[in-house]
Amino acid sequence: MNTILDIKNIVKNYANHLALDDVSITVPKGMIFGLLGPNGAGKTSLIRIVNQITAPDSGKVFFDGEPLSERHIYEIGYLPEERGLYKKMKVGDLLLYLARLKGLSKSEAMDKLKEWFIKFDIKNWWDKPVEDLSKGMQQKIQFVATVLHQPKLIILDEPFSGFDPINANIIKDEILKLREQGSTIIFSTHRMESVEELCDHVALINKSKKVLDGSKAELKEQFKENSFHIEFDGKLESKEGVYQIEKVMNTEGNHYSGTVKLAEGVSVNDLIRAIIDQVELKALHENIPTMNDIFIKAVNQA
Amino acid sequence: MKNILLIIQREYLTRVKKKSFIILTLLVPLLMMGMWAGIIWAAMSGTDEKHISVIDESGFFVNKIGNGEMYSFEYIDTDLTEAKKAFPESGKDALVFIPADIMENPKSVQIFAERGVPLELKSKVEGAIEREIESIKLTEAGITRSVLEDAKLNVSSETISLNDGNEKKSSSTAATIIGFACAFLIYISVFIYGAQVMRGVMEEKTSRIVEVIISSVKPFQLMIGKIVGVALVGLTQFTLWIVLTLALFSIGGQVVGSKLQDMPDVSAVQSANLPPEVAAQMQQNQPDIGADVLPDIINAASTLPIATIIISFLFYFLGGYLLYSSLFGAVGSAVDGETDTQQFILPITIPIIAAFIIAQFVMRDPNGPLAFWASMVPFTSPIIMMVRIPFGVPIWQIALSIALLIGGFIFTTWLAARIYRIGILMYGKKVTWKELSKWVFYKG
Numbered sequence: 249m250n251t252i253l254d255i256k257n258i259v260k261n262y263a264n265h266l267a268l269d270d271v272s273i274t275v276p277k278g279m280i281f282g283l284l285g286p287n288g289a290g291k292t293s294l295i296r297i298v299n300q301i302t303a304p305d306s307g308k309v310f311f312d313g314e315p316l317s318e319r320h321i322y323e324i325g326y327l328p329e330e331r332g333l334y335k336k337m338k339v340g341d342l343l344l345y346l347a348r349l350k351g352l353s354k355s356e357a358m359d360k361l362k363e364w365f366i367k368f369d370i371k372n373w374w375d376k377p378v379e380d381l382s383k384g385m386q387q388k389i390q391f392v393a394t395v396l397h398q399p400k401l402i403i404l405d406e407p408f409s410g411f412d413p414i415n416a417n418i419i420k421d422e423i424l425k426l427r428e429q430g431s432t433i434i435f436s437t438h439r440m441e442s443v444e445e446l447c448d449h450v451a452l453i454n455k456s457k458k459v460l461d462g463s464k465a466e467l468k469e470q471f472k473e474n475s476f477h478i479e480f481d482g483k484l485e486s487k488e489g490v491y492q493i494e495k496v497m498n499t500e501g502n503h504y505s506g507t508v509k510l511a512e513g514v515s516v517n518d519l520i521r522a523i524i525d526q527v528e529l530k531a532l533h534e535n536i537p538t539m540n541d542i543f544i545k546a547v548n549q550a
Numbered sequence: 551m552k553n554i555l556l557i558i559q560r561e562y563l564t565r566v567k568k569k570s571f572i573i574l575t576l577l578v579p580l581l582m583m584g585m586w587a588g589i590i591w592a593a594m595s596g597t598d599e600k601h602i603s604v605i606d607e608s609g610f611f612v613n614k615i616g617n618g619e620m621y622s623f624e625y626i627d628t629d630l631t632e633a634k635k636a637f638p639e640s641g642k643d644a645l646v647f648i649p650a651d652i653m654e655n656p657k658s659v660q661i662f663a664e665r666g667v668p669l670e671l672k673s674k675v676e677g678a679i680e681r682e683i684e685s686i687k688l689t690e691a692g693i694t695r696s697v698l699e700d701a702k703l704n705v706s707s708e709t710i711s712l713n714d715g716n717e718k719k720s721s722s723t724a725a726t727i728i729g730f731a732c733a734f735l736i737y738i739s740v741f742i743y744g745a746q747v748m749r750g751v752m753e754e755k756t757s758r759i760v761e762v763i764i765s766s767v768k769p770f771q772l773m774i775g776k777i778v779g780v781a782l783v784g785l786t787q788f789t790l791w792i793v794l795t796l797a798l799f800s801i802g803g804q805v806v807g808s809k810l811q812d813m814p815d816v817s818a819v820q821s822a823n824l825p826p827e828v829a830a831q832m833q834q835n836q837p838d839i840g841a842d843v844l845p846d847i848i849n850a851a852s853t854l855p856i857a858t859i860i861i862s863f864l865f866y867f868l869g870g871y872l873l874y875s876s877l878f879g880a881v882g883s884a885v886d887g888e889t890d891t892q893q894f895i896l897p898i899t900i901p902i903i904a905a906f907i908i909a910q911f912v913m914r915d916p917n918g919p920l921a922f923w924a925s926m927v928p929f930t931s932p933i934i935m936m937v938r939i940p941f942g943v944p945i946w947q948i949a950l951s952i953a954l955l956i957g958g959f960i961f962t963t964w965l966a967a968r969i970y971r972i973g974i975l976m977y978g979k980k981v982t983w984k985e986l987s988k989w990v991f992y993k994g
C-alpha cells in the first residue's frame with residue numbers, strides 16, 4: 249500500500265458556510281505533502297477531520313488502507329497552528345502526559361523523551377514550569393510532543409511560525425529526518441519558500457474546493473508557460489510562429505537580457521536556431537514557475 | 551477509558567499539588583478550631599461584668615433583682631439627686647431608681663446611665679420588678695409562690711415521627727440543624743468546584759492546548775475527565791477537612807476538658823457571695839437551659855437516620871455537583887475570557903440560590919408541597935432533599951428524586967458536551983444564547 253491517507257469526497261458544512269466541498273486528496277507514503285490554500289479555504293477543517301476532531305457530513309477517509317477509526321489517533325501526530333501548553337505544568341510532566349495520551353507507556357515515553365532532551369540539549373528544562381520558557385522554547389516542546397510517539401502520519405500546521413532562523417533550520421532537519429525514517433508529513437503553510445524547499449507533493453484548496461493536486465515536478469510542468477530567459481549581444485526581433493519577445497532590457501553597451509515566449513509546437517532547438525541567426529547568444533534558460541507563482545495563479549484562476 | 555483515567559489523574563494531581571489547595575485544606579480546620587476555641591473562651595471568661603446601683607425607696611426589692619452573669623446589683627440608701635450627682639465618680643455602669651409608690655405607679659422606674667441603657671438591662675430590671683410585684687400581690691391574695699410554681703409547667707413538646715410503624719423519638723431542632731448544614735455544604739461546594747471546572751476549561755481554551763489534547767481524546771472524554779478529577783479533589787478536601795477537624799477537636803477537647811476541671815464551680819462561687827435565701831431562689835429560678843436541651847439534641851440526633859443522611863449527602867453532593875459542573879464547563883468552553891462568563895453564569899446560579907432560599911422555608915415545613923416539588927426537580931433537589939431527609943422522607947420520594955437527579959445530570963452532561971465540543975474550538979466570537987442553542991443541534 250503506497251497511500252497513507254486517502255480522502256474521498258469529503259463535504260463539511262458549518263452553520264452558515266460550506267467549509268469543504270467534495271474534496272478528495274490522496275497522500276502517498278513517505279513524502280512531505282504540502283497542503284496549501286489561502287486563509288479560510290478549508291485547510292483546518294480538513295485537518296480536523298483527519299484528526300477526528302470533527303466528522304465530515306459525507307465522504308470517507310482511509311488511513312493506511314483502512315477506514316479511519318479511533319485507534320488511528322495513535323498513528324497521527326498533530327501540531328495545530330493555534331497551539332499552547334499547560335503553563336503551570338512542568339515540562340517533563342507535561343510531555344509525559346501528552347505522550348501517554350498518544351498510547352505510549354510511561355517507560356517508553358521516558359526513554360523517548362530522554363533522547364529528545366539530549367538531541368535538543370534541553371536536559372535542564374525537565375523540572376521547569378512551562379511558563380518560564382520563551383515562546384520559541386515552548387514551540388520546540390510542542391514539536392517534540394507531536395512526533396514523540398513516532399506516528400506514521402505527522403500533520404504540521406505552520407510549524408515554523410515563531411521560530412528564529414536557527415531553530416527553524418533545526419526543526420526543518422528533523423522533519424527531513426522523520427521522512428527518512430518512513431513517516432509521512434502533511435505540511436500546511438503559507439510560506440512558499442519552505443514549500444519549494446521541503447514538499448514533494450502539493451495540494452491546493454481554495455474556497456472549499458481542491459483546485460490543484462500533484463507532485464511538485466508535475467505542477468511545475470503544468471504551469472510553465474514556454475517562457476525563456478535569454479541574454480545576448482546585438483539586436484533581436486520577434487519571429488512570427490516561432491517566438492515572441494515579451495520583455496527586453498539593455499544591461500550594458502551592446503548587451504541585452506529579456507524574456508521570450510515560444511509559440512505552440514516549437515522546440516527549444518528551433519528557438520535557438522532562430523535567435524543565433526540574429527544575435528550572439530550568451531545564455532538561455534527556461535523560466536520555471538515558482539510555487540509562489542503557481543499558488544497565486546491557481547487561486548486567481550478559480 | 552485509559553485516556554479518561556490519565557486525564558482524571560492529571561486534573562486531580564495538578565490541583566491537589568497546588569499551594570492554594572494545601573493552604574485551604576489546612577486553614578479551614580484551624581479556623582473551625584479557632585472559632586470553637588473562641589466560643590469556649592468567651593463562655594469561660596464571661597463578658598465584662600456591669601456594676602449597677604439600685605435605689606429602692608419602696609423597700610420591696612432589696613436583693614430581689616438577681617445577679618446574673620453580666621450584672622451585679624448593689625443596693626444603696628441615698629436619695630436620688632445625691633446619687634445622680636455622685637454617679638459619674640462612682641464607677642458604676644448604671645443607676646436604677648425605684649420610687650416608693652411603685653405599687654401604684656409601675657411605670658415610674660427610672661434607669662440612668664452615662665451612655666444609653668442596654669436593652670437587656672432594662673428588660674432584666676423590669677422583669678424582676680414585675681415578678682416581685684406579682685408575688686407581693688399574690689401573697690396579698692393568699693397565694694404563695696410555691697403554689698404558683700406548681701401551676702407553671704415547662705412545656706416542651708416531644709415530636710415523634712410515625713415511620714414504618716415504628717415510633718421514633720425525633721428532635722426537630724437536631725433535624726433542622728443537620729439538614730441545613732448538609733444543604734449548605736452542598737450549596738457551597740457546587741459553587742466552588744463548579745467554578746473550578748469552568749476555569750479549567752477556560753484555561754485549556756485560552757492557552758490553546760485544547761486542540762492538541764482533542765487530537766488524542768474525544769472532547770467528551772476531556773470534559774468528563776475534568777469533571778471527575780475535580781469531584782475527587784472535592785471529596786479529598788472534604789475528607790481531609792473532616793479528619794483534620796476531628797483530630798484537632800479531640801486534641802483541643804482534652805486540653806479544654808482538663809482546664810474545666812481545674813475551674814471552681816461557677817454557680818457555687820456566685821451563691822457564696824449572696825445571702826443564702828437569694829442563692830436558693832436563684833437556683834430554683836434559673837434552670838440551666840443548656841444542660842437540659844443539649845443532651846436532648848444529641849439523643850435525638852442519634853435517633854436520626856444517620857446512615858441514610860451520610861449516604862444521601864454523598865449522593866446529592868455528587869449528583870448536584872455533576873449536574874451543575876457540566877453546565878459550568880459548557881460556559882467555560884463557550885467564552886473567550888473571564889469577563890464574558892457573567893451573562894451565562896447568572897442563569898446557572900439562579901436555581902442554586904433559589905434552592906438555598908427555598909431551603910429556609912422547607913426547614914419550617916419539611917413535608918409541604920413546596921418541599922415535595924423542590925426536592926423532585928433535579929436543579930433544586932440536592933439542596934432541598936438534604937434539608938428534608940433528617941425529618942424522614944418516604945422511600946418512594948427519595949427513590950423518585952434520585953432517579954430524576956440521575957436523569958437530570960445525564961441530560962445536563964449531554965447538553966454541556968454538545969456545547970463544549972463546538973465551544974472549545976470557537977475563538978474570537980462573542981457568543982450569544984441563540985448561538986449556544988444552535989451548537990446543541992450541530993452534527994458530528
